[in-house]
Amino acid sequence: MSEYVKELMAEVKAKNPAEPEFHQAVQEVTESISIVLDRHPEYRAAKVLERIIEPERVITFRVPWVDEQGEVHINRGYRIEMNSAIGPYKGGLRFHPSVNLGILKFLAFEQVFKNSLTSLPMGGGKGGSDFDPKGKSDLKIMRFCQAFMSELFRHIGPNTDIPAGDIGVGGREIGYLFGQYKKLRNEFTGVLTGKGLNWGGSLIRPEATGYGAVYFAAEMLQTKNQTLEGKTCLVSGSGNVAQYSVEKINSLGGKVVTLSDSNGYIYDEEGIDDEKLKFVMDLKNVRRGRIKEYVDKYKNAVYTDLDPQMEYNPLWNHKAECALPSATQNEINDKDAQNLVNNGVFVVSEGANMPTTIEGVNIFLDNKILYGPGKAANAGGVAVSGLEMSQNSMRLPWTREEVDNRLMMIMKNIHKTCIVNAERFGTPGNYVNGANIGGFLKVADAMIDQGVV
Numbered sequence: 049m050s051e052y053v054k055e056l057m058a059e060v061k062a063k064n065p066a067e068p069e070f071h072q073a074v075q076e077v078t079e080s081i082s083i084v085l086d087r088h089p090e091y092r093a094a095k096v097l098e099r100i101i102e103p104e105r106v107i108t109f110r111v112p113w114v115d116e117q118g119e120v121h122i123n124r125g126y127r128i129e130m131n132s133a134i135g136p137y138k139g140g141l142r143f144h145p146s147v148n149l150g151i152l153k154f155l156a157f158e159q160v161f162k163n164s165l166t167s168l169p170m171g172g173g174k175g176g177s178d179f180d181p182k183g184k185s186d187l188k189i190m191r192f193c194q195a196f197m198s199e200l201f202r203h204i205g206p207n208t209d210i211p212a213g214d215i216g217v218g219g220r221e222i223g224y225l226f227g228q229y230k231k232l233r234n235e236f237t238g239v240l241t242g243k244g245l246n247w248g249g250s251l252i253r254p255e256a257t258g259y260g261a262v263y264f265a266a267e268m269l270q271t272k273n274q275t276l277e278g279k280t281c282l283v284s285g286s287g288n289v290a291q292y293s294v295e296k297i298n299s300l301g302g303k304v305v306t307l308s309d310s311n312g313y314i315y316d317e318e319g320i321d322d323e324k325l326k327f328v329m330d331l332k333n334v335r336r337g338r339i340k341e342y343v344d345k346y347k348n349a350v351y352t353d354l355d356p357q358m359e360y361n362p363l364w365n366h367k368a369e370c371a372l373p374s375a376t377q378n379e380i381n382d383k384d385a386q387n388l389v390n391n392g393v394f395v396v397s398e399g400a401n402m403p404t405t406i407e408g409v410n411i412f413l414d415n416k417i418l419y420g421p422g423k424a425a426n427a428g429g430v431a432v433s434g435l436e437m438s439q440n441s442m443r444l445p446w447t448r449e450e451v452d453n454r455l456m457m458i459m460k461n462i463h464k465t466c467i468v469n470a471e472r473f474g475t476p477g478n479y480v481n482g483a484n485i486g487g488f489l490k491v492a493d494a495m496i497d498q499g500v501v
Contacts, residue, residue, distance in 0.1 A: 052085070052092075053078050060101060067150025069377060072406060073157050074101055080484035083473050094500070096492045100160060103153065105129040107203055111177060113195035116187050125196050127175035127203055127211075130156035133494040136207055137173030138163055138430060140214030143221065145180045151377070152176060155214075158401055159430070161487030162423040165462045168434035173209055175200070181216050183336075193224035201229050206237040206440070212433045213242040215376065218288070218333075219254070238440025241433035245445075250436035252451040253429075257399060258292030259452070260428015260459050261372055261420075265397035266300065267463040268418040268479075277301030280368040282393070284308045284361075285375035286332050286339050289399040289426070293372050294325050306363050308354075308375060309339040313363040316342075316349040360384050367391050374399030382407035389415045398422035413478060424462050424483035431458045462486075 049057075053075070060074050078097065085092045111123040126149065129137045139159040142152070152174045160172030177196060181189050204211060213222050222242045229239055236248075243249035252259070266276055279302045283290050286307045294304045303319035307328060320328070327345055331337045343351040352362055360383035364371065371393050373379055377400065380388070385408035388396070396412060397420040398404065404412070404421075412419040432455055439445055446454075466482030469489070475481045 049079065050082050053082055056098070064150070064153070067153060069154040069402070070150045070157065072378075073154040073402060076406060076409070076480070077157075077161065077484045077488070080481045081488045084485055084488065087473075090496065091492050094496055096495050097488075099495065099500075100131055100488075100491065101157070103128050103130045103156065104132060106149070106153075107175075108149070109199040111179070111192065111196050111199065113191045115191065116185070121192075123177050123179045123192070123196075125175070125177045125199060126152050127200060127209070128152050128156035128173055129203075129209055130172040130174070131160045131491060132171035133491050133498060134164060135169035135171045137209035138170035138212070138433065139173040139175070140212045141217045141221075141225075142174070142176035142214040143179045143181050143216030144176070145178055147176045147178045154377070155401055158423050160491060161484060162427045163430055163434075164487040164490045165424055165465060165483060166427050166431040166434060166458055167461060168431065168458075170430065170434055173211070174214075175211060176214065176217070179216075181221065186220070189221060190224045193221055194228040197225045197228035198232065200225075201232045204229075204239055206239050206437075210238070210433075210437060211240055212430070215287070218242075219244060238437050241436045243436070248436075248440050250432055250439055250451055251446070251448040252455060253432050253436055254288050255292040255295070256432035256455055257289045257426050257429030258294075258374070259296045260431065260455060261289070261374070261397045261399040261425045262293055262296040262300065263428065263456055263459040264420045264425040264463060265370060265372065265395050265418075267460060268395055268397065268420055271467075272418070275300065276370070279303070279370050279395075280305060281370040281372060282306045282364060282366060282368045282388075283372045283374055283399075284313070284363055284379060284403075285373075285400065286328060287374075289374040289429075290372075291325065291329055291332070293374055293399055294320055294328075295322070297372075298322055298325070302370065305366065305368065307339055307342070308363055310354065311338055312340060312351055312353040313361075314339055314342045314349050314351050315363075315366060316346060318348060360387060364388050365391065368393050370395040370397070372397050372399050373403035375403065376400055377402045378405050380404040380408045382411055384408060385411040389417065394418060396420065397425040399426050401426065409480060413480065416477065419479055420466075421480050421483050423487060424466050424479060427462055428455055428459055431455060
């Protein structure tokens with residue numbers, strides 16, 4: 049680690065105490081782009097990186113709401129408007145008990161580079177609440193969403209800040225949020241993405257992150273003249289990203305053998321084919337059940353409870369060639385990364401945001417596996433959100449084929465950007481450096497052009 053990186057990280061930790069995820073995200077990017085700052089002292093002189101690290105605006109607010117029994121609840125709401133150098137703030141809303149300022153700042157920081165890589169005009173932001181939608185009735189969720197939007201609406205707009213969904217915020221929640229925004233502002237605009245198809249949503253949006261992560265894996269494999277056909281894949285999570293990763297892998301001839309939720313994971317050696325995936329989608333999206341129920345239906349599958357005391361996650365300890373972590377941050381530690389390498393995995397495409405610890409990333413890089421970091425590999429979701437914004441502005445929906453083709457081309461271009469910038473700065477094949485440098489340069493140049501603001 050260079051002296052510049054050490055000094056910068058010491059300052060970041062002092063100014064942002066008790067935010068380890070944010071520190072981790074900043075350190076990864078800073079280490080990658082230190083070579084760029086050495087070659088281009090104008091960025092360092094203008095303190096571009098220091099300005100990117102500091103959010104343009106941090107909004108926190110109280111969310112009081114009343115459930116159907118008349119009980120009053122109080123949650124905390126957030127919106128981090130990180131950087132608007134290349135476009136209005138864009139990034140998801142997360143509803144989960146783990147949500148805090150540090151996690152949202154890390155997500156917003158990552159979003160700046162991810163959105164830049166898509167080549168679409170979108171800045172970076174993130175938001176959410178410590179509200180937990182799991183197990184709650186539709187009425188409870190509607191009342192919370194309406195209370196949340198009753199404050200958030202002051203800070204967002206189609207040309208200012210356009211939130212989307214994230215963990216705990218799917219089509220149901222986006223609908224309630226949009227309805228309240230429309231009522232409060234008395235206008236129908238493309239202020240949220242992930243909307244229903246009947247009222248401004250885009251085809252392929254639910255599938256986009258999962259499809260994109262698989263497209264990115266396919267692009268990495270192509271550099272070795274290989275495809276996903278016949279490859280065994282480990283996928284974590286069981287939400288949108290995981291579900292549509294499985295769907296796309298199946299269509300390309302691969303086989304997925306794992307899925308998980310916060311309680312545990314299933315291993316199905318025969319593979320989760322389209323029929324089994326349909327069951328999972330009904331289980332998670334309609335019945336909102338637990339992945340454990342999979343083994344009640346498919347007897348040859350094995351379910352393993354999550355043991356927080358274990359130093360590794362057994363999901364990542366199966367024979368395979370590909371892994372798509374699609375659950376949450378830091379789900380792969382150094383032991384998991386080593387298990388993946390030992391079991392023959394040589395392609396990792398991150399569907400989740402920062403699912404691998406710094407120690408795990410270093411193991412992947414040291415073993416020279418094809419490792420696609422989240423800000424590149426899972427950019428498909430926000431890319432199609434950007435395409436939804438375009439359709440909203442034109443008042444014109446595109447066909448499924450057109451959106452999917454545009455998504456595929458965006459993922460190909462992101463892959464090319466990573467390859468070109470990694471080589472340009474002396475680390476060929478290092479997708480982490482390529483993604484961080486490619487995302488940084490576009491934002492940095494825009495900030496130089498716009499002055500110190």
